[in-house]
Amino acid sequence: MVKVYSTPWCPYCEMAKKFLEKHSVQFEDIDVAQDEQKLQEMVKISGQMGVPVIDIDGKIMIGFNQGKLEELLDLSANQWQTKQFA
Amino acid sequence: MVPVLIIGVSASGCSAAIYCSRRGIQPLLVGVDFGGEMALSGEVGNYPGFGTTNGIELVRKFSNHIKAYDIEPELGVRITSLRQVENGFAAQGWKWSPEHVVSYEAKAIIIATGTRPRELGVPGEKEFRGKGLSYCTVCDGPLFKNKITVTIGGGNSANESGLMLADITSHAYVITKNQAMKGDTLLIERLKNHPKATIVTNAFTTKIIGADFISAVEYKDATSGEIKTIDAQGVFVHIGMLANTDFVMPELERAPQGEIIADSLCKTNIPGIFAAGDVTNFPYRQLGIASGQGIAAALSCVDYLNKLQ
Numbered sequence: 001m002v003k004v005y006s007t008p009w010c011p012y013c014e015m016a017k018k019f020l021e022k023h024s025v026q027f028e029d030i031d032v033a034q035d036e037q038k039l040q041e042m043v044k045i046s047g048q049m050g051v052p053v054i055d056i057d058g059k060i061m062i063g064f065n066q067g068k069l070e071e072l073l074d075l076s077a078n079q080w081q082t083k084q085f086a
Numbered sequence: 087m088v089p090v091l092i093i094g095v096s097a098s099g100c101s102a103a104i105y106c107s108r109r110g111i112q113p114l115l116v117g118v119d120f121g122g123e124m125a126l127s128g129e130v131g132n133y134p135g136f137g138t139t140n141g142i143e144l145v146r147k148f149s150n151h152i153k154a155y156d157i158e159p160e161l162g163v164r165i166t167s168l169r170q171v172e173n174g175f176a177a178q179g180w181k182w183s184p185e186h187v188v189s190y191e192a193k194a195i196i197i198a199t200g201t202r203p204r205e206l207g208v209p210g211e212k213e214f215r216g217k218g219l220s221y222c223t224v225c226d227g228p229l230f231k232n233k234i235t236v237t238i239g240g241g242n243s244a245n246e247s248g249l250m251l252a253d254i255t256s257h258a259y260v261i262t263k264n265q266a267m268k269g270d271t272l273l274i275e276r277l278k279n280h281p282k283a284t285i286v287t288n289a290f291t292t293k294i295i296g297a298d299f300i301s302a303v304e305y306k307d308a309t310s311g312e313i314k315t316i317d318a319q320g321v322f323v324h325i326g327m328l329a330n331t332d333f334v335m336p337e338l339e340r341a342p343q344g345e346i347i348a349d350s351l352c353k354t355n356i357p358g359i360f361a362a363g364d365v366t367n368f369p370y371r372q373l374g375i376a377s378g379q380g381i382a383a384a385l386s387c388v389d390y391l392n393k394l395q
Contacts, residue, residue: 007225007226007227007228007229008228009128009140009141009142009224009225009227009228010222010224010225010226011121011125011126011141011142011145011224011225012119012225013225014142014145015119015120032228032229033228033229033231036231039229048216048217049216049217049218049226049229049299050216050220050225050226051225051226051229062216065162065182065183066161066162066182067162067181067182067183067186068182068183
C-alpha cells in the first residue's frame with residue numbers, strides 16, 4: 001500500500017503523484033493540510049514535518065526523489081547505466 | 087557530441103529549448119527538477135498573458151509545450167563540473183544520487199540553473215530543518231493551521247510567505263533586518279493591513295530554538311540592542327537566493343555573489359557558453375525575464391553554432 005502525505009500547493013507532492021500515476025501505482029492521497037490527525041501520523045512516521053512523505057509498505061521516503069522511489073517500488077532494473085553522449 | 091546542452095529545466099531552460107528546436111537544433115535538456123523556484127512560486131499574477139496562475143500550473147504548461155517539440159528533459163541530473171574539450175564542452179554530474187554518474191559532451195552550453203534559497207547561518211537552522219523550519223512556504227505552510235509562524239526576510243518572497251501564512255495560521259510574523267519591507271507596494275500594504283500579520287523591522291535573527299521541534303525564534307532588536315523571542319512552531323526562511331554556479335569552470339566570469347556575467351545577448355566571456363535567467367547577473371529575477379533571456383540565449387547559441395560550420 002502506498003500513501004502520499006501532501007499539501008495542495010506543493011510541487012514536489014504533485015510530481016510524486018504524477019510519477020505514481022504514470023506508473024499505474026495505486027496510492028492513497030492524504031491532504032495533511034485538512035486532516036490534523038493524519039498530519040500527526042505523518043510527523044510520527046517520518047520524524048519531521050515537511051511534505052511530501054511517501055509510505056511504501058512501511059518504507060518511508062521524505063521529499064520526492066524519483067530515482068529512490070523507482071528503487072523502492074522496484075520499477076526498473078537497468079536504470080542506472082552511465083549515459084555517454086559522444 | 088550533441089549540438090547544445092541546456093542545463094536547467096525551468097522558464098529560461100524550456101524557452102531556450104523551444105527556440106533551439108524551432109531553429110532545427112534539437113537540444114539536450116537536463117536538470118535537477120522541472121520548474122525549480124518557479125514551481126515553488128504559489129500564485130503568479132505577473133506573467134503576461136496568463137492572468138492569475140500558479141507555479142504548478144506553469145510547470146504543466148511548460149512541460150506540455152516542450153513535449154510538442156519532442157523535447158524530453160532528463161530530470162534528476164545535477165551537473166557537478168563543466169570543462170572545455172576539443173570542439174566543445176564536457177559536463178559531468180550525477181542522476182538522482184551521486185553513485186549514478188552521468189556525462190555529456192556538447193558543442194555549446196546554455197546555463198539556466200537558476201537559484202537556490204540563501205541560508206541564515208544561525209544556530210538551530212540546520213537542526214530544525216524539516217522540524218518546523220522550511221524554505222518553501224507553499225509546500226509546508228498549510229501544515230501550520232492555527233499555529234504561529236515566523237517568516238524571516240525582507241523582500242517579495244517574504245511578503246508572499248507572510249500573506250499566505252496569515253491566511254492559514256493563528257498569527258504570522260514577518261521579521262526583517264531592514265527598516266521596512268521591500269518589494270511590491272501592493273503586497274506590502276496587504277501584509278501591513280492583514281489582521282493576523284505583524285511585521286517586525288530592525289530584527290536580526292540570532293537563533294532558532296526548540297527541543298524536538300521549533301518552539302521560538304530569537305532575534306536582536308537593532309534599535310534597542312535587546313535580545314527578544316517570538317514563540318512559534320513554524321519558521322520560513324526567505325532571505326534571498328544564491329545562483330547555482332558551483333559547477334562552472336573558474337575561467338567563466340562571475341559576479342562576487344556567484345552569478346554568471348552575461349551580456350544582453352546572453353553571451354558569457356567563454357565563446358560557446360551562454361547563460362539565461364536567474365543564474366545571471368541581470369538585476370531583476372522575474373519569470374518573464376527568464377523566459378526572454380532563454381530565448382536570447384538560444385538565438386545567440388544558434389548563431390554561434392552556424393558560424394562553427
